[in-house]
Amino acid sequence: MQxxxxxxxxxxRLVLAPVWALAATLVLSALLIAWxxxxxxxxxxxxxxGAFGSRFAWSETLTRATPLILxxxxxxxxxxxxxxxxxxxxxxxxxxxxAVAVGGLHGGTGWNLPVVILFPAMLAAAALAGALLLLxxxxxxxxxxxxxxxxxxLLNFIALLLVSLLLDGPLKDPGxxxxxxxxxxxxxxxxxxLLAKLRVSSGLLVAVAVALVVYVLNQHTVLGFEMRxxxxxxxxxxxxxxxxxxxxxxxxxxxxxxxxLAGAVEVAGRTTYVTLDMSPGYGYTxxxxxxxxxxxxxxxxxxxxxxxxxxxxxxxxxxxxxxPTYLADVMVAxxxxxxxxxxxxxxxxxxxx
Amino acid sequence: xxxxxxxxxxxxxxxxxxxxxxxxxxxxxxxxxxxxxLGENGAGKSTLMSILFGHYVADEGSIEVFxxxxxxxxxxxxxxxGIGMVHQHFALADNLTxxxxxxxxxxxxxxxxxxxxxAAARIRELATRFGLMVEPxxxxxxxxxxxxxxxxxxxxxxxxxxxxxxxxxxxVLTPQESTALFATLRSMLAEGLSLIFISHxxxxxxxxxxxxxxxxxxxxVAEMPAARAxxxxxAEIMVGxxxxxxxxxxxxxxxxxxxxxxxxxxxxxxxxxxxxxxxxRDFSLHVAAGEIVAIAGVAGNGQDVLADLLSGxxxxxxxxxxxxxxxxxxxxxxxxxxxxxxxxxxxHHAGTIGDLPVWENAVLETYxxxxxxxxxxxxxxxxIRHAEKIVAEYDVRLTSIHAVTRTLSGGNMQKxxxxxxxxxxxxxxIVSQPTWGLDIGAxxxxxxxxxxxRARGAGVLLISEDLDEIFALADRIGVxxxxxxxxxRPTSTWTIASIGLAMAGxxxxxxx
Numbered sequence: 001m002q003x004x005x006x007x008x009x010x011x012x013r014l015v016l017a018p019v020w021a022l023a024a025t026l027v028l029s030a031l032l033i034a035w036x037x038x039x040x041x042x043x044x045x046x047x048x049x050g051a052f053g054s055r056f057a058w059s060e061t062l063t064r065a066t067p068l069i070l071x072x073x074x075x076x077x078x079x080x081x082x083x084x085x086x087x088x089x090x091x092x093x094x095x096x097x098x099a100v101a102v103g104g105l106h107g108g109t110g111w112n113l114p115v116v117i118l119f120p121a122m123l124a125a126a127a128l129a130g131a132l133l134l135l136x137x138x139x140x141x142x143x144x145x146x147x148x149x150x151x152x153x154l155l156n157f158i159a160l161l162l163v164s165l166l167l168d169g170p171l172k173d174p175g176x177x178x179x180x181x182x183x184x185x186x187x188x189x190x191x192x193x194l195l196a197k198l199r200v201s202s203g204l205l206v207a208v209a210v211a212l213v214v215y216v217l218n219q220h221t222v223l224g225f226e227m228r229x230x231x232x233x234x235x236x237x238x239x240x241x242x243x244x245x246x247x248x249x250x251x252x253x254x255x256x257x258x259x260x261l262a263g264a265v266e267v268a269g270r271t272t273y274v275t276l277d278m279s280p281g282y283g284y285t286x287x288x289x290x291x292x293x294x295x296x297x298x299x300x301x302x303x304x305x306x307x308x309x310x311x312x313x314x315x316x317x318x319x320x321x322x323x324p325t326y327l328a329d330v331m332v333a334x335x336x337x338x339x340x341x342x343x344x345x346x347x348x349x350x351x352x353x
Numbered sequence: 354x355x356x357x358x359x360x361x362x363x364x365x366x367x368x369x370x371x372x373x374x375x376x377x378x379x380x381x382x383x384x385x386x387x388x389x390x391l392g393e394n395g396a397g398k399s400t401l402m403s404i405l406f407g408h409y410v411a412d413e414g415s416i417e418v419f420x421x422x423x424x425x426x427x428x429x430x431x432x433x434x435g436i437g438m439v440h441q442h443f444a445l446a447d448n449l450t451x452x453x454x455x456x457x458x459x460x461x462x463x464x465x466x467x468x469x470x471x472a473a474a475r476i477r478e479l480a481t482r483f484g485l486m487v488e489p490x491x492x493x494x495x496x497x498x499x500x501x502x503x504x505x506x507x508x509x510x511x512x513x514x515x516x517x518x519x520x521x522x523x524x525v526l527t528p529q530e531s532t533a534l535f536a537t538l539r540s541m542l543a544e545g546l547s548l549i550f551i552s553h554x555x556x557x558x559x560x561x562x563x564x565x566x567x568x569x570x571x572x573x574v575a576e577m578p579a580a581r582a583x584x585x586x587x588a589e590i591m592v593g594x595x596x597x598x599x600x601x602x603x604x605x606x607x608x609x610x611x612x613x614x615x616x617x618x619x620x621x622x623x624x625x626x627x628x629x630x631x632x633x634r635d636f637s638l639h640v641a642a643g644e645i646v647a648i649a650g651v652a653g654n655g656q657d658v659l660a661d662l663l664s665g666x667x668x669x670x671x672x673x674x675x676x677x678x679x680x681x682x683x684x685x686x687x688x689x690x691x692x693x694x695x696x697x698x699x700x701h702h703a704g705t706i707g708d709l710p711v712w713e714n715a716v717l718e719t720y721x722x723x724x725x726x727x728x729x730x731x732x733x734x735x736x737i738r739h740a741e742k743i744v745a746e747y748d749v750r751l752t753s754i755h756a757v758t759r760t761l762s763g764g765n766m767q768k769x770x771x772x773x774x775x776x777x778x779x780x781x782x783i784v785s786q787p788t789w790g791l792d793i794g795a796x797x798x799x800x801x802x803x804x805x806x807r808a809r810g811a812g813v814l815l816i817s818e819d820l821d822e823i824f825a826l827a828d829r830i831g832v833x834x835x836x837x838x839x840x841x842r843p844t845s846t847w848t849i850a851s852i853g854l855a856m857a858g859x860x861x862x863x864x865x
Contacts, residue, residue: 006369006370220730220731220733221729221730221731222721222726222729222730223729225713225720225731229706229709229717232708232709233702233705233706235702236704236705236706237706237717238666238685239664239666239695239703239704240717240718241684241685241686241687241688241689243686
């Protein structure tokens with residue numbers, strides 16, 4: 001088997017790639033549903049219903065999408081500059097910890113400051129914590145050429161152990177009866193729900209605003225151009241006089257800050273305190289989302305909602321039909337593999353011999 | 354004896370989407386003959402040879418080797434049929450010995466013992482017979498470029514090649530090494546081998562070949578005996594129109610500026626590449642306004658270190674560099690701002706960012722200045738206008754300035770880079786291999802622009818391996834060998850022979 005690049009760079013093949021990927025995902029997942037002895041058509045209908053079929057469903061999907069948009073953006077920003085940040089998970093936790101440290105009751109700062117000051121301070125602290133956590137591997141990369149994939153990945157475990165330490169130490173909630181959870185956020189800092197009686201919070205607006213900011217940054221600013229140039233060809237960027245190392249560090253600060261913000265938004269918009277299982281792998285799913293979105297910031301928003309829909313919808317499907325909820329994770333994984341395969345097939349032709 | 358046809362291509366057609374790379378090409382190769390395959394880049398030479406070698410499958414047509422059909426798409430079958438190829442970029446493993454490289458792939462991985470003794474003996478025998486002296490136990494990394502090429506040829510001969518394809522074989526050789534190669538090729542012909550010689554150096558083609566075939570835009574446009582061909586005629590057939598290469602005219606006037614410090618002065622400079630390897634030793638040179646100083650030399654003698662150093666990518670270890678008598682702006686950005694333009698050797702990887710659109714590449718060095726940015730935001734309309742200006746003034750042919758730069762041909766990419774650099778009217782221009790791999794039309798255009806820069810008073814440092822180019826453009830020539838450079842002397846004091854000797858490292862001071 002050989003991969004032969006298409007000589008013509010036809011656009012429609014690239015445009016159709018996601019369509020093929022979606023079709024392949026649905027077909028392959030259908031096989032798995034059938035294997036679990038569930039009716040395929042009804043299963044998909046239930047999935048759709050559970051994800052987007054009602055105000056409640058939309059609220060749940062968007063609630064789940066909020067942190068995913070942010071971690072997806074964090075990854076997309078970094079990958080665009082060829083900084084392979086696999087550590088959004090850890091940065092999210094660092095941000096969540098910083099958020100309760102600044103805005104938490106008891107054990108928190110206990111600052112008796114007006115909300116207009118404390119709320120931005122909480123977000124800034126979260127962004128800073130995430131940024132600093134990614135700055136370390138970025139410095140190791142620019143100074144010593146240490147592979148950031150390894151360092152950022154491993155820092156996730158260190159971050160989680162740090163969370164564990166703090167939840168049993170300074171940030172421990174005395175009223176949790178030994179349950180490992182942090183002190184709760186000052187209720188005044190919680191983000192208001194967007195819709196009456198529903199969970200989806202104004203954190204969603206923060207996530208979408210960040211996506212717009214990243215889009216403008218990419219397309220219209222000097223820094224965004226430098227980030228894209230360094231990512232596309234660091235050698236040429238350096239030759240042309242771009243400060244490649246500094247651009248990578250700035251990218252790291254931005255990416256880490258967005259992931260840290262995801263932690264603050266989760267705490268202030270949903271959980272109100274930090275637990276060890278606060279994130280079911282938002283940081284890692286963010287990688288999938290960024291790649292599926294082709295690293296486009298507005299694409300990230302759409303893909304995050306889509307993926308959140310699958311994850312939420314699968315719950316309803318599994319309750320009704322008795323198929324495992326793990327199916328949702330498998331579907332997301334299939335979607336990623338299908339997308340990678342279909343974009344590759346849009347560029348290369350397979351020749352069998 | 355009637356000539357025996359060893360290779361016969363019939364009606365070979367190959368399409369890539371809308372592009373026809375080869376349009377029903379038929380040709381024959383006789384035993385003991387040299388067939389020159391001539392054509393510009395993109396004319397379809399490489400495609401045709403890739404089909405012959407089994408890397409591509411032709412859409413139509415057939416190939417016969419020694420009267421037997423060659424199955425398409427099987428490099429192994431091509432090797433077995435006796436076709437050997439010496440690529441322009443050698444396919445050798447640097448850390449293995451010459452012998453290992455030659456044997457690589459010829460022995461079964463499951464064979465209990467390696468027959469290295471007899472193999473070495475046979476290789477020595479082949480080497481003596483064809484004048485391809487190489488020490489079999491030397492590591493390829495320690496061999497010179499000429500020696501590596503001999504290993505490649507031996508590799509093909511050891512595998513029993515009867516038809517040898519040589520792709521631009523002299524591009525990396527000194528004139529003397531080329532002469533030695535030609536002697537080898539003649540002895541191979543005498544033994545009944547047949548050769549296909551791919552080149553765009555017309556003098557060589559006329560010297561070595563029996564028959565010449567010219568490809569243009571995928572079609573075979575001419576076939577003639579070499580004895581009846583002329584250089585001008587071949588150039589015209591190749592390009593499809595008349596091409597006049599611009600020539601340097603001596604202009605008086607720089608004697609008057611003696612008091613001024615030179616634009617660029619390197620004084621006993623030592624520098625080493627980041628990767629290790631050969632650097633610059635005790636390197637002194639100066640470039641004055643209004644002159645082109647060329648640095649000749651065989652690839653790998655430190656030219657890349659010189660180019661990197663003067664492009665601001667590398668720090669010098671000792672010695673001194675001056676720019677207009679002042680300190681050297683030692684970073685890419687500082688150089689651009691100080692009025693020093695740089696055209697890198699590798700236009701695909703250092704000169705442009707292939708995945709970004711043309712207009713963004715047009716401002717790659719200047720995007721930060723007030724012209725194209727303000728308060729951290731970019732002035733996109735201004736950048737697009739600037740790109741349009743470059744495209745118009747430097748004759749860059751493209752579908753749209755919004756197209757990704759990767760889709761440009763090499764010549765147009767180089768014009769884009771040249772326009773980007775020269776529109777800033779730099780006082781000093783550092784140019785590396787500006788016409789490497791370009792067709793004659795683009796070469797003429799780029800030479801014209803460099804001469805125009807010289808005429809308006811810019812100093813140009815031209816680092817090139819192409820002696821024709823150097824003799825056409827340079828006012829003074831220095832020759833690099835193993836990181837050192839000869840004194841840069843006026844072009845008229847050099848001959849092809851004396852330059853060749855200097856490229857090989859012989860002391861030439863005495864010949865003045």
